[in-house]
Amino acid sequence: MxxxxxxxxxxxxxxxxxxxxxxxxxxxxxxxxxxxxxxxxxxxxxxxxxxxxxxxxxxxxxxxxxxxxxxxxxxxxxxxxxxxxxxxxxxxxxxxxxxxxxxxxxxxxxxxxxxxxxxxxxxxxxxxxxxxxxxxxxxxxxxxxxxxxxxxxxxxxxxxxxxxxxxxxxxxxxxxxxxxxxxxxxxxxxxxxxxxxxxKKVILLGDKRIVNTYSPEELERRKKEKENLKAQEDMDSNTKEPEDSKEENKAEGDKKEKDDEKKEDKKEKRGSDKDTLLPELASDKLEDKIEVHIPREQFIFNATEVSKIKPGMTEEEREHARIVKTAVEYVETSDKHFREVPLKNDRAGHGVHYDWRFFNKLRHGKDHEAFMHHLIRAWADFCDQENILSLISHGSLIGWYWNGMAMPWDADNDVQMPIMELDRFARKFNQTLVVQDPKDGNGRYLVDVSPWYVERGRGNGRNVIDARFIDIRSGIYLDITGLAITGAETNRVNCKNYHFYPISDISPARRSLYEGVNVYVPNAYESVLLSEYKSARKSTYGSWTYTKDIRLWVKTEQCQNYKVRDKKFTKDNELTRYGACDSDEIWKEFNNTREVTAVHDKEMDLYADLEQLTDPDSQEMSDQKKQEIKKKFADLLRPFYARLRYDPR
Structure with a gap:
């Protein structure tokens, strides 16, 4: 061999x-x-x-x-x-x-x-x-x-x-x-x-159906186990003395009634907060979700405490505690959890943007953009349905900053979570297959959380990514990283890749539109961007230029001779052939995205209004003014914006 x-x-x-x-x-x-x-x-x-x-x-x-x-x-x-x-x-x-x-x-x-x-x-x-x-x-x-x-x-x-x-x-x-x-x-x-x-489970978005899943052999084993248990219970009940049986049945009936009451109480309690760490996410009013305040304790991870098995825990919680305890024991020698695709002659490193299990070919251009678009839409819908807080970050945040869209050259999507939200996410959703709402497309996505998220330092450097949301049709994924307090500065948080932020830059998280769906961005998004990318506000990148008139990134060389503003639009504000740099592709892209990119411009104006409310010289502005701005935000974010890319195969 x-x-x-x-x-x-x-x-x-x-x-x-x-x-x-x-x-x-x-x-x-x-x-x-x-x-x-x-x-x-x-x-x-x-x-x-x-x-x-x-x-x-x-x-x-x-x-x-x-x-x-x-x-x-x-x-x-x-x-x-x-x-x-x-x-x-x-x-x-x-x-x-x-x-x-x-x-x-x-x-x-x-x-x-x-x-x-x-x-x-x-x-x-x-x-x-x-x-x-x-x-x-x-x-x-x-x-x-x-x-x-x-x-x-x-x-x-x-x-x-x-x-x-x-x-x-x-x-x-x-x-x-x-x-x-x-x-x-x-x-x-x-x-x-x-x-x-x-x-472990399948979640059908849109239908809001959750199904626990097993291999056919395991499902059959569980079925037989339940049948044998029921048969044994029936046999035991038939062998009891009549009087004893009568008394026991009454006792069992009373116990069942109390258990049902407890279940209802528990169900009602969980239903009130919808099993979330952040109350704003559970609100039925969109205005309440415009800002989500993240308590400082959500950035503190105590693995010893999380791994304790306590009375009253559900089986899900007990299993999670055992997993965390085991992960803590072996994290120092942990192997790389996420594996990508090593390809021959891949000098540009395209293979690192695909999960090896679901890869079937490299995707380029509009095909890649389509997969990325459906990936973030499904993720946003999943987070909204299950009250999960994530904030778009890194390259995705740069794209959002300019026009509320992914940059055409970006290879993947990135989000961050407070560490305790990531811990809850791991407990409830690790190894879940999420099926896209059919009104959007036919995407299927696997949630995969690395057990090594319990290490909040860089560790051995093999597992700086904490979780992924993976498109099983292509292997393209969304990176998920946790934010935690790890050093002496108790008001600064960081991911494993040495990105540090003041908590006030992250919280409150702000609801916004990205690729036509509701997401959250950091509070001080410009400060966050500039701490990572000094040139984040430059309107050129490589061979690309951001064109404000059409709110799109275009090839610099392709549009360098089309700069006369009066020739770009008709009197009815329709883009002309000249305005599209004599390109059918740019013309189609503008008309496809013009609604959501226009919404983004309005959002940025509202953010400027919100900034004034935090200015010490403007404290006389009432809470009523803030609520008015939130209502305007909600009016922008409430409509359903149809998908912007075709459903890829």
Whole structure:
């Protein structure tokens, strides 16, 4: 075995040719010769060897010879033809693009026969709160499934076996060595099909349905366990004395009534705050959510306290405490939790922006923007439905600052959370599959929280990202990092990547519009940006320029000769061809985004008004004025703004 599974597979798909074609490799030719030889063996044995010659003259001998002949013919045929469905030797095609050997186009995410809507609809139709989950129902894993089935069928025919040729044996999961896009896609798909555990629950946005999920085997085990428990209870109740049974039934009835009352009290209590650490998020009035004040204690993480199991805890809380305790014990030697995609010839490092399990190809341009857009929309809807506070940060915050949109060159989305909100998020939602509201699209997203978030310093440097929200259709993700007080300065918070902020720069969090959906941004957003990016207010970046007239980032070279303001718009304020730099793409982009970018400009004016309320010289301004500004904000944020990008596949 080599130390590199990819080397053994000889990842050079361009140099390999389709088996059986004009460039069939020597191994296949040898296989055909072997097959012809195997077919001739029974005749040779019968004519040249005395024992087999004698067998020819008996009925039993003839039957045995016939069986041996058929068996050897079958083995020879498989050896010759299984190259089409099963790879042998060093020219292993299991990692090769199937473009030449399959009817499935590798550029399609949804090949013919896979319905991406079916799993969601089936889950909705099933009233059970516990359901079976298989990744192949939610993703197109048909190609690797066929390869696995073929390998299982052809790897051995008793008594002949070539099990040592198992093409999946040396596959690295996660991959450590660089491969092609097709190769790394196969690695992720194989892991999902054969090894990846199911999510703990599925949340259907829009329908507001939550379903606990298990593997089919685990669900069946739980079902039998419940049936056995019920049968035992029935048996015990039937063997009791009548009087004893009567008294016990009354006692059980009283106990059940009290338990039901407790459950209702608990339900009512949880319903009142909707299980949130921040009361403003639970309000039904949008005006109350415009500003969310974050208490200082939300930035303090005490792992020892969190890991204590206390009376009255739910099973979810007890399990979380155990996980935190274990993580604290092993965090110093922790391995990297999140793994990306190492790609050959990837000098720009595109592969680091994809999760290895769900990667299927690099996305560029409008295709990438579409995935990013749906990712942040689904995240914002998820946070709103479940009362989760996150603040957009880093590159995403720069994009918001300029026009309320992601910058066209940005590779991922970033958000931050107060550490205790991140802890609650981990407890309630880790390993949850979030299904996008169908009015927006068909996205499916996995919540994955690293157990090493319990370390609030940089640690060994392998786990500066605390959690991710991952698009399982593409592998593109949203980075989530916690903010905590870690040093002697008790009013400053930081993430693991040495970004420090005064708490007053973060709180109160301000509600705003980003990519057409409601999000939160830091209180002193300009101060936060300038602490990280000294040039955040510059209207040029690389080959891009921000054009205020159309509120878009455009290529500098493309628009440098279109600067006459009077020529850009008609009397009806419609963008002209000149104003769009003679570009159909810019014209379409402006008309697609003009509503939400105009809202952003109005928001920035309202933020300026709010700033005046915090000015010591303007303290005479009443709370009524502040409420008026909040109402104007709510009026801007209340409408539903339709998606701005197509639903990608």
């Amino acid at each position: 080599t130390d590199n599974g990819y080397q053994k597979a000889e990842f050079d798909s361009e140099s390999q040719q389709h088996r059986g074609g004009s460039g069939a490799n020597p191994l296949v030719k040898l296989g055909k010769a072997v097959g012809r030889g195997l077919v001739a063996i029974p005749t040779f044995m019968a004519t040249k060897l005395p024992f087999f010659g004698m067998m020819r003259h008996s009925t039993l001998g003839k039957l045995l010879l016939m069986f041996a002949s058929l068996y050897l013919i079958a083995v020879g045929s498989l050896y010759v033809y299984s190259g089409e469905i099963y790879p042998f030797g060093k020219d292993n095609l299991i990692f090769k693009s199937s473009a030449a050997s399959s009817d499935v186009d590798p550029n399609q995410v949804y090949p013919s026969g896979f319905d991406p809507h079916a799993a969601r609809l089936a889950m909705l139709e099933n009233p059970a709160d516990e359901q079976a989950f298989e990744w192949k129902d939610w993703m197109d894993l048909k190609q690797v499934e066929q390869l696995v089935e073929a390998a299982n069928k052809t790897r051995s025919i008793w008594p002949v076996s070539w099990g040592e040729k198992d093409p999946f044996k040396d596959m690295e999961m996660p991959p450590k060595h660089a491969g092609t896009e097709e190769q790394q896609t196969m690695v992720g798909d194989y892991y999902l099909l054969t090894r990846c555990p199911p999510p």
